[in-house]
Amino acid sequence: MMVIHGDIKMADLIMGDINILAIIQRLNIPLGFKEKTVSEVCIEHNVDIQFFIQLTQSYRDKDYFPKDHFLTFPVEWIIDYLRNSHKCYVEHRIPTIEKQIIELENNIQNQNSSELLLRFFREYIQEFNTHIEIEEKIVFPYTIEINKSIKDNQLTTTLKKRYSNYHIEDYVEAHNNIEEKLYDLKNILIKYIPPPTTNCKYNTLIFDLFRLENDLKDHSDIEDKVLIPKVHLLEKKLKKLKMEDK
Ligand SMILES: [Fe+2]
Numbered sequence: 449m450m451v452i453h454g455d456i457k458m459a460d461l462i463m464g465d466i467n468i469l470a471i472i473q474r475l476n477i478p479l480g481f482k483e484k485t486v487s488e489v490c491i492e493h494n495v496d497i498q499f500f501i502q503l504t505q506s507y508r509d510k511d512y513f514p515k516d517h518f519l520t521f522p523v524e525w526i527i528d529y530l531r532n533s534h535k536c537y538v539e540h541r542i543p544t545i546e547k548q549i550i551e552l553e554n555n556i557q558n559q560n561s562s563e564l565l566l567r568f569f570r571e572y573i574q575e576f577n578t579h580i581e582i583e584e585k586i587v588f589p590y591t592i593e594i595n596k597s598i599k600d601n602q603l604t605t606t607l608k609k610r611y612s613n614y615h616i617e618d619y620v621e622a623h624n625n626i627e628e629k630l631y632d633l634k635n636i637l638i639k640y641i642p643p644p645t646t647n648c649k650y651n652t653l654i655f656d657l658f659r660l661e662n663d664l665k666d667h668s669d670i671e672d673k674v675l676i677p678k679v680h681l682l683e684k685k686l687k688k689l690k691m692e693d694k
């Protein structure tokens with residue numbers, strides 16, 4: 449395992465693993481690094497060096513997930529990162545795949561099976577959007593309200609009004625694996641409805657599905673292993689405040 453540290457040149461790090469670009473983008477770091485090191489770039493763009501290193505290391509090495517270390521980072525950083533990932537999926541990655549499936553439809557002999565593929569994917573998009581909406585409109589704002597209440601040492605009005613009966617466990621129970629269906633879709637394309645061999649662009653479709661599936665696994669890991677435990681800790685602290693508020 450290559451250990452990432454602050455003195456590595458940022459450009460070298462990315463050249464060594466192009467997937468790291470996803471993290472760079474989600475942390476709102478612009479490209480154009482010249483000879484700058486990881487530390488220099490992070491400082492310049494107000495990104496915590498350790499946060500960057502831990503995200504990158506766990507993204508590169510699937511056996512590495514420093515849960516305890518992640519739990520020490522402010523919850524706002526985690527939420528910003530997750531929100532930026534959502535934005536990238538919804539605005540770019542999913543529409544790109546949808547476009548490729550529509551194009552595929554014009555090139556597959558069997559019209560029924562291509563319609564089926566498109567329908568399958570569009571159902572998936574709906575499910576995907578609902579999943580993200582719950583996180584964006586309920587879970588993240590809830591987390592921010594608890595965090596604020598603890599910081600200010602008093603319950604925020606929004607928390608009292610909107611979330612008086614809400615617990616993060618409600619989300620835990622409903623949080624499903626949104627990457628599973630992508631695996632199915634990839635499987636259908638490889639095993640049953642092969643795209644035409646005359647055009648190499650359909651490899652891009654399978655490759656994009658594969659990349660999104662892996663990316664979503666990492667994303668869910670951060671939600672399940674960092675965000676949720678973090679909120680559990682916050683809820684414990686909140687309990688005390690709630691008692692005092694009565
Ligand atoms: Fe998410």
Ligand SMILES: [Fe+2]
Pocket residue numbers: 579583623668671
């Ligand atoms: Fe999720």
